[in-house]
Every structure is written in structure tokens, then in C-alpha cells.
Amino acid sequence: MQITFEGHACIRVNGSKNIIIDPFLTGNPSAVKKPSDIKADFVLVTHAHADHFGDTLEIAKNNDATIVAVNELAKYTQQQGCRAHGMNIGGKWDFNNGLKVKVTQALHSSSFENGEDCLACGEASGFLFWLDGKCLYHAGDTGLFSDMSKIIGKHEIDVAFIPIGGNYTMGPVDALTAVGWLGCKTVVPIHYNTMPLIHQDAKAFKLDVEGKLDTRCLILEPGESFEL
Ligand code: NI
Ligand code: MN
16 A cells, blocks of 8 residues: 655555545645545544644545544534544444544544634544554544553554654654554654644654664655555
8 A cells, every 4th residue: 555644644545445634735834735636535534623624524525535533523524514434432443345443542632713712523533544454543633641552552553653743742752652652663753844833853753763662763755655
């Protein structure tokens, strides 16, 4: 399968199914694609914040794709005319077409900003998912939590997408602990350098990971892909 970093927290997985996670393209200063460029069977959304929900509705409608999200957020997208599958933390679903998804905890919030109001929309999450014999983990926005070791790390994770930006999520020090707990074969750092508040040195993080752990760290430029 081909995995592409589309900037910020957006990851595209193209295998026997086409999946996009947290498709924040419009207004994302690091994105190199437009929503109309994206082919997707599934849109996985970790939470309602605009830098993750992004172009979910447009991409789902363009492709008649299924949105997978925590129940409250899934319901909202259904009300906007999209096809959606609601889940919740700890739940796993076999889509019977090669894709399995398990929703994981994320220590974060989930809301839509509507003028001066913040409208809460269920819990923030991450996703473990299985496609074409590979196990992938997108942590979403989260602080470090020890169940990464006790629950999520029990799975044999091929690739993990982990935030390192700090301020809103884990920074590089906690992310290094997370990678050690996850024991993933490869980590791709995400959610950094899109804005000044989350500026980080990804090369220093890679040196730390590869110097201290048995994990490969892949730094991807927006639009860059690798084969898994
Ligand atoms: Ni967020
Ligand atoms: Mn975010």
C-alpha cells in the first residue's frame, strides 16, 4: 500500500481501499492538494477541530465515501447529508471489505468553533486500523497516556502517526515515550510546523527515536509518500 502525508495530521492510505484521515486541506498552509484531488472510500475523522475535520464533508460527498468517527461527530455528518458510521472508544468494526477499525482514546477535546461559541461534539479519538495485512495507528491529537502501552501497544503496529507539535498535543519528549510504549516498526511524526505554536525539530526527534528505540522514524514532506 501507499501512504502519503498530506500535511498537518492528514494521512492518506491507498491499498485495496482508499482511506484519508483528518483531511484538513483547505486553509492548511502545508497542504499541496485540494479536496477535489482526493479519491476516498473512507474518511476517518479523529475529532471535530477544524484542523482535522477540515474538508471531510466535501471529500465524502464527492466520493460517496463512508465517514468513520465517534458517534456524535458521525451523526453531525449524517445531518449534513453524508454517509457515516458512528463508533466509540474501545469499539472495533469489521467493514467486511478488508478494512477493520478500532477507535482509541485520545486525551484531547472535540468541538466545532461557531463564531464565539465552541460546540462540543463527543470525545476526541484516535484510530487503530487494519488493511491488507498491515496495522496502522493514527493517534489523533492527544497528550501522552499510559494505555498507549497497556492497550494500544498490545497490537503489532506497522506504522504509527504521532503528534509531536506540543502546546495542543504531546511534544517530542512525550512522543518519544509514546513510541517506546507502542513498539511500532515505523513512526511518522505529524501535527508540527503548520503554525508557530507547534514548531518542532523533526530531525532531532528522528535522531532520538532511532538512537534510543528499535523503531524507524520517517519524516515526510507534505505530499510525500512511502510504500508499506
Ligand atoms: Ni484538536
Ligand atoms: Mn489539531
